[in-house]
Each structure stands twice: as structure tokens, then as C-alpha cells.
Amino acid sequence: MFKDIFQKKRKYATIPSERALPGEGQEVLERPKREIPEGLMNKCSKCGTIQYSKELEKNLKVCPACGYHMRLNAMERIAMVLDDQGFVEFDADMISVDPLGFPGYSNKLEQQRLKSGLKEAVITGEGTIDGLPVVVAVMSFDFFTGSMGSVVGEKITRAIEHATEKRLPLIIFSTSGGARMQESILSLMQMAKTSAALSRLDEQGGLYISVITDPTTGGVSASFASLGDINIAEPGAVFGFAGRIVIEQTIRQKLPDDFQTAEFNMQHGQLDMVVHRKELRATLGKLLDMHSEKGGV
Amino acid sequence: MAGELPYEAPLIEMRKKIDELVQFGQEKGIDFTDEIARLEERYHRLEEEIYTGITAAQKMHLARHQQRPTALDLIQLIFTDFIELHGDRMFGDDLAVVGGLAKLNGKTVTVIGQQRGKDTKDNIARFFGSAHPEGFRKGLRLMKQANKFGRPIITFIDTKGAYPGNTAEERGQSEAIARNLMEMAKLSVPVIVVVIGEGGSGGALAMAVGNRVLMLEHAIYSAISPNGAASILWKDASKADQAAEAMKITAKDLLEMEVIEDIIPEPRGGAHRDYEASATFISEALVRHLDEMKGWSGDQLKQDRYEKFRKIGSVTFEPQAPIEAPQEPVEVDVASNLSGNAE
Numbered sequence: 120m121f122k123d124i125f126q127k128k129r130k131y132a133t134i135p136s137e138r139a140l141p142g143e144g145q146e147v148l149e150r151p152k153r154e155i156p157e158g159l160m161n162k163c164s165k166c167g168t169i170q171y172s173k174e175l176e177k178n179l180k181v182c183p184a185c186g187y188h189m190r191l192n193a194m195e196r197i198a199m200v201l202d203d204q205g206f207v208e209f210d211a212d213m214i215s216v217d218p219l220g221f222p223g224y225s226n227k228l229e230q231q232r233l234k235s236g237l238k239e240a241v242i243t244g245e246g247t248i249d250g251l252p253v254v255v256a257v258m259s260f261d262f263f264t265g266s267m268g269s270v271v272g273e274k275i276t277r278a279i280e281h282a283t284e285k286r287l288p289l290i291i292f293s294t295s296g297g298a299r300m301q302e303s304i305l306s307l308m309q310m311a312k313t314s315a316a317l318s319r320l321d322e323q324g325g326l327y328i329s330v331i332t333d334p335t336t337g338g339v340s341a342s343f344a345s346l347g348d349i350n351i352a353e354p355g356a357v358f359g360f361a362g363r364i365v366i367e368q369t370i371r372q373k374l375p376d377d378f379q380t381a382e383f384n385m386q387h388g389q390l391d392m393v394v395h396r397k398e399l400r401a402t403l404g405k406l407l408d409m410h411s412e413k414g415g416v
Numbered sequence: 417m418a419g420e421l422p423y424e425a426p427l428i429e430m431r432k433k434i435d436e437l438v439q440f441g442q443e444k445g446i447d448f449t450d451e452i453a454r455l456e457e458r459y460h461r462l463e464e465e466i467y468t469g470i471t472a473a474q475k476m477h478l479a480r481h482q483q484r485p486t487a488l489d490l491i492q493l494i495f496t497d498f499i500e501l502h503g504d505r506m507f508g509d510d511l512a513v514v515g516g517l518a519k520l521n522g523k524t525v526t527v528i529g530q531q532r533g534k535d536t537k538d539n540i541a542r543f544f545g546s547a548h549p550e551g552f553r554k555g556l557r558l559m560k561q562a563n564k565f566g567r568p569i570i571t572f573i574d575t576k577g578a579y580p581g582n583t584a585e586e587r588g589q590s591e592a593i594a595r596n597l598m599e600m601a602k603l604s605v606p607v608i609v610v611v612i613g614e615g616g617s618g619g620a621l622a623m624a625v626g627n628r629v630l631m632l633e634h635a636i637y638s639a640i641s642p643n644g645a646a647s648i649l650w651k652d653a654s655k656a657d658q659a660a661e662a663m664k665i666t667a668k669d670l671l672e673m674e675v676i677e678d679i680i681p682e683p684r685g686g687a688h689r690d691y692e693a694s695a696t697f698i699s700e701a702l703v704r705h706l707d708e709m710k711g712w713s714g715d716q717l718k719q720d721r722y723e724k725f726r727k728i729g730s731v732t733f734e735p736q737a738p739i740e741a742p743q744e745p746v747e748v749d750v751a752s753n754l755s756g757n758a759e
Contacts, residue, residue, distance in 0.1 A: 213731050305730060341589070341594050
């Protein structure tokens with residue numbers, strides 16, 4: 120439904136090439152640079168439309184021109200989806216170590232903390248939506264491209280185990296570039312760990328809703344993000360296992376623009392629905408309500 | 417020696433010299449027995465030196481050796497009465513995954529392997545051992561069948577990774593891998609995994625959620641191929657050897673990190689030197705580990721598998737205030753406070 124309204128329109132910036140340069144005698148005019156105060160305006164990374172940051176915030180960081188759902192960090196997502204009061208965070212002070220002594224990893228972790236203001240790529244906790252209790256795990260692409268290392272795996276596993284133990288529904292908001300290669304095999308094993316935890320929730324009859332946001336790929340798409348009883352994606356979100364470039368090199372063909380988007384996945388039966396950010400909270404509330412009748416789950 | 421690797425060059429050189437000397441002695445009728453014996457001794461010392469100090473990067477090349485035994489090679493040697501079963505019942509029959517029934521020491525088991533091709537034509541048919549979703553689903557179908565009939569599952573891991581193609585994505589590559597991870601955790605029969613060559617990423621893991629994960633001595637197992645890591649980290653895929661060392665991909669590394677339970681020795685120089693000996697070593701390990709789980713209930717097996725993966729990971733806690741969740745600002749009645757102060 121929304122697919123039609125928010126169809127991605129790729130608009131390319133035109134860069135004058137050699138041939139397009141003005142002919143002899145014509146003066147090359149430099150475009151005057153417009154000074155824009157930091158933070159006042161925001162440029163859509165998809166269509167390039169510039170708008171007031173305040174307006175964008177009001178629109179839940181969805182570009183009013185092209186409908187692109189901009190990336191949110193975990194705190195923004197929690198504020199947007201959960202009820203205002205009563206969020207309790209789990210394992211807030213759990214941080215990564217450098218288990219392999221991988222070159223440059225410790226420094227990179229420090230940089231990521233400073234850059235994003237987050238301690239790791241996921242925040243977990245318990246809160247409510249429309250008054251209904253729910254356990255959530257919310258990933259941030261801001262921190263280390265949302266990559267899953269030991270901390271992400273452990274925090275998510277604990278959240279799943281908490282949901283299983285307390286018989287609460289679980290929602291995971293995924294966004295990730297995949298496994299964190301600086302933790303090599305340990306990060307790969309987090310896929311098995313989180314999925315095994317989900318198997319227990321599943322066998323117990325617990326509800327798990329997976330919300331896929333832009334982008335969700337690699338080890339995260341190939342573990343918990345794909346395992347929801349209900350899989351929801353935001354419009355335009357890239358969701359797939361292998362990267363576009365790798366695939367293009369393998370098949371030696373150009374892939375269509377919409378490859379691996381939410382709409383593409385919808386068409387190929389990988390999703391239950393594509394939900395606009397404005398409708399997300401209400402949709403989740405409804406789903407929780409529909410699963411709440413038999414007492415908790 | 418057939419299929420030699422670069423680091424074996426000094427050995428080949430020396431072997432050639434010994435052979436030449438033997439031949440020269442025979443032709444001219446001169447007795448070189450002492451010299452030959454001394455050279456043979458030096459050869460063995462050199463061999464010892466080279467093969468005990470195989471680096472992670474060298475193991476990477478060994479694990480990918482064209483002549484290294486494939487899953488089917490080993491299945492034929494380890495088991496008797498192998499009956500291959502086909503198809504995922506949904507889309508097709510992915511030849512990158514083979515599986516079926518077989519007998520190990522007279523007992524029926526389900527065996528599943530990731531299958532590289534033996535030559536170019538075979539490799540094309542088998543997508544170089546990189547499975548599509550139908551391959552993972554075929555594997556899962558056979559595992560569920562084993563679960564139904566209560567027989568152990570043995571999987572052989574040997575893949576660069578899941579097939580990175582548009583068709584695989586369209587049919588839900590992510591879902592297929594994820595589903596296997598979740599469903600393997602639910603199995604009530606013993607699952608033994610043996611990484612026989614390259615354990616590449618999610619494609620390997622999708623069939624590797626076992627009670628016991630074993631690795632051949634020179635096999636490797638990692639989250640991303642060393643080539644991939646090098647191209648991402650240093651924008652240079654040719655630094656794969658360097659990445660291989662940093663990424664801790666060898667059986668010894670993984671045993672130390674408690675990701676695997678056991679290392680299966682290989683014949684000197686690698687599994688490709690002696691298929692029969694390799695099969696014997698694997699067979700012994702399989703029987704031993706199955707025996708250890710004898711009499712375990714389904715719940716016990718599930719619990720054991722859960723705990724095995726549950727404990728993997730390395731984290732720490734920062735002794736600082738947790739990040740505050742965004743909350744409505746607490747409304748303080750400023751007016752009344754002010755008036756109170758004024759009084």
C-alpha cells in the first residue's frame with residue numbers, strides 16, 4: 120500500500136563532466152556556496168532535499184519529499200515506539216573487550232563510543248506500548264555499523280531469556296552491517312546463540328516480532344531478524360544476506376535499484392508487512408493486544 | 417609429491433637431490449649409502465620443522481587445497497551403506513549440500529555434507545560448495561527426519577560461505593540460514609559437526625549447531641573469509657594471509673576459545689596426502705564422541721547444545737552510570753518554588 124505512495128525516486132546530482140564543460144570563451148561560474156548553520160537544516164541522503172531539522176523531527180525523520188526512512192539510533196527509536204514512562208534498560212554498562220587482540224579494534228571501539236554517544240550497537244530493556252508490557256532490543260547503525268559482536272549477542276540473548284522467563288512478548292528492531300569481524304568466530308557464534316535463545320521462546324509459545332530497519336544484512340539478517348513470528352520492515356529498508364556489490368561481482372550483472380529493499384522482500388514472501396514509521400507504534404500496539412488475551416502471551 | 421604448496425618447496429628440492437644422488441650412484445656404481453642416509457635424516461628434520469610450524473595462512477591454503485578430500489570422499493570411506501537422499505521438497509535439489517542415511521560402526525546415522533566440486537564441471541554444478549536456500553532447507557529436512565527416527569546427525573562443513581547471488585536472496589537466504597540455526601537448537605538427537613575444510617561464515621554455521629563441533633587439524637573456521645576481511649579492513653584482498661593470522665581461524669585457536677571441542681589429527685602434510693588415514697581419524701573421533709553422549713535424553717542433548725553456544729562470547733562491564741532512557745522531563749512547578757523562595 121505504502122509502497123505506491125513512497126516509491127523511491129532516485130534523483131541523481133548532475134556533476135558536469137569533461138564534455139559538458141562550457142565551450143571556449145565562456146566563463147566557468149562557480150556556484151556560490153550557501154552557508155547553513157550546523158544542525159539547522161538536514162539533507163536527505165537519498166534524494167538530497169534540504170529541510171529544516173525541526174520539520175524532519177516532526178515527521179519522524181522520514182523525508183517529506185521522497186519518503187526515505189532515515190536511520191534512527193536506539194534512543195530515538197525507543198522514544199518513538201515505547202510509552203513515555205517506565206522503560207527499564209538491561210545491562211546498560213556491558214561493553215566490548217578485544218578478545219582476539221585484533222589490530223586496531225580497541226581504538227575503533229573508543230572512536231565509535233565518542234562518535235555515537237552509545238556504548239554498544241544495541242540497547243535492551245523492558246517497557247510498554249499502549250500500556251502492554253514488552254521486552255525490546257533496539258540496534259543502532261551509528262555504533263560500528265550495528266555490527267554484532269559478543270556484547271550485541273549477549274545483550275540480545277539475555278533480553279530473549281528475560282522475555283521467555285517472564286512470559287513477555289519480544290520486539291527486536293534490527294539494523295546491522297553483519298558480524299563484527301574484529302571478533303571473528305566469536306561474533307559468528309552469536310548468530311547461533313541468539314537463535315537458540317529464540318528457539319526456547321518459540322517452544323514456550325512466546326510472541327516475537329522482528330522489525331527490520333535500514334539496513335539489516337549479514338549475520339543479523341541471517342539470525343534473529345529473520346525469525347519473527349511476524350516480520351515487519353520499514354519502507355525502503357535494505358534487508359538481505361549478501362551485499363549488493365558482492366552479488367553483482369558473482370553474477371556479473373547489474374542488480375535492479377529496488378534489489379533487497381523491503382518492497383522487494385515483500386514481493387518475494389520474506390515479510391509479513393511493510394509499515395510506515397507513522398503507523399509503526401499503532402501496528403505494534405495492535406499486534407501486542409491481539410496476543411495478550413491468553414494472559415501475558 | 418602431488419599438489420604441493422609453496423611452503424613445501426624446500427622439501428621437494430631436497431627430495432629431488434636425494435633421488436638424483438641415488439640414480440647417479442646406481443649408474444656409476446659408486447656407493448653413496450652414507451651420504452644418502454645423512455640426507456634422508458636432514459630431510460626428515462626439515463619435514464618435521466615445516467609441518468609442525470604450519471601458520472594460519474598456510475592452513476588456509478591447505479584447507480582450500482584442490483585435492484583435499486571432500487565430504488563425499490570422506491562419507492564413502494567413513495560409513496558403509498550410504499544412501500543419498502535428495503531435495504528440499506520446496507524448490508529443488510541443491511548439489512552444494514549432500515546427505516542421506518549411512519551406517520557408522522553398524523549403527524544408522526544421518527550424514528549431511530557441504531560438497532565442493534572435484535573439477536570445474538562438478539564445481540559449477542555444486543556452486544563451489546556454496547549453498548542456496550534450498551541447500552540449507554534440504555539439510556534441515558534431513559535433520560528433522562533424523563530427529564523423527566531418533567538417529568544421530570553428523571555434518572561435514574566445507575564451504576566458502578552461502579551463495580551470494582540474487583536468486584539466493586530472492587528465495588530467502590537469510591531466512592534459510594536463520595531457520596536452521598533455530599531448528600538445530602531444538603533437535604533431540606546427538607549432533608556432531610566436523611569442519612573438514614573451510615568453515616566460511618553463516619553458510620558454514622547454518623549446519624554447525626552441534627553438541628560437539630570438531631575440526632580437522634588444518635581446517636579453518638571464521639566469520640568472514642580472510643580475503644573478505646582484508647578487502648574490508650585494508651582495502652586489499654591480497655592481504656588475506658595477514659588477515660588469516662589476525663583473525664584466529666585455526667583449530668587450535670578455536671579450541672582455546674572453547675568454540676570447538678576437539679581437534680582431529682591429519683596425516684603428515686595434510687588430509688589430501690592420505691584419504692584413508694584421514695577417514696580413520698575422523699571415524700575414531702565420531703565414535704568416541706557419540707559414545708560419550710550415549711544414553712542422554714532428548715532434553716539433555718538440547719540443554720547441552722544450548723549451553724555450548726550460550727557461553728560463547730567475551731564481554732565486560734563498565735563500572736559507570738547506565739545510559740538514561742529518554743523520559744518525559746519531570747515537571748517541576750517552577751512558579752510555586754519561586755514564590756516559596758521569595759517568602
